[in-house]
Amino acid sequence: MTGSARGSTGPEYRRAMTLLQDPTALIADVTPEQRSERLSDAGAAWTERIAADAANAQLTYTVTGRGIGSVGTEIRAGKHRFLVDEPAGLAGDDAAASPVEYALGALVSCQVVVFRLYAQALGLTIDDIEITAQGDLDVRKLFGIDESGRAGFHDVRVRVDITGPNTAEEYEKLRAVVEEHCPVLDLFANSVPTTGALA
Structure with missing residues (x-):
């Protein structure tokens, strides 16, 4: 957590x-x-x-x-x-x-991959990239104190710091492309059919 x-x-x-x-x-x-x-x-x-x-x-x-x-x-x-x-x-x-820190880590690391991939595809240069993700979580649902809210993050913020020779506008366009193509961001942004069963 x-x-x-x-x-x-x-x-x-x-x-x-x-x-x-x-x-x-x-x-x-x-x-x-x-x-x-x-x-x-x-x-x-x-x-x-x-x-x-x-x-x-x-x-x-x-x-x-x-x-x-x-x-x-x-x-x-x-x-x-x-x-x-x-x-x-x-x-x-x-x-x-914790599990939720790994979840944020998965988001950050997937973003790094997709930023690198699409910078290459678009002919942009990334000298350095650092991404920070913050997630807000209310533990009341986890502990059964209040069943009305979400058990997981109710808000996630991602900050991307890029250094390189391209313009801020070019990097902003890159960020928009990354948001469309990042698999882990897609997991956060959309519901995924998930089933569970006892073995």
């Missing part, structure tokens, strides 16, 4: 967190030219795959979570493993970001 009541991390979670000590070290430093080539190659490859068979556009993602500790979760997504937890005020050990 929110990060306002963060507490100390227990030793058992510190050991588990060694998996995440410096995840940025796993991402290669690239030049603008290398990034441009990778983005162009990815776009061309997907265009070719989908032209060959429209069914290739359909992807299914699978993520599995196992409850650990008080309210923590170990998430498995392909070969990747990461922790999700809550602060002490929400019965957690504060060993990792």
Whole structure:
């Protein structure tokens, strides 16, 4: 949930967190030219795959979570493993970001991808990009205190800071394109049919 009541991390979670000590070290430093080539190659490859068979556009993602500790979760997504937890005020050990913080992180990271993708497509240059998302959440529904409101965010604000040689107007047009094409923003902005079942 929110990060306002963060507490100390227990030793058992510190050991588990060694998996995440410096995840940025796993991402290669690239030049603008290398990034441009990778983005162009990815776009061309997907265009070719989908032209060959429209069914290739359909992807299914699978993520599995196992409850650990008080309210923590170990998430498995392909070969990747990461922790999700809550602060002490929400019965957690504060060993990792909360589910709603990861949701905002998913929005931010998806926006970074789509900004890069469409800047390349539109011939714009992004030297640096930093995106901040803030979400407002009322916990009364979560705790069953008041059933009339939403359980999730009732307001989300996204701030995009871009540096580069293009004009503010060009970057604003880019932002509008990104809002039309960002998959995670679409999740936030529109209802998605979701079903649940006990195994």
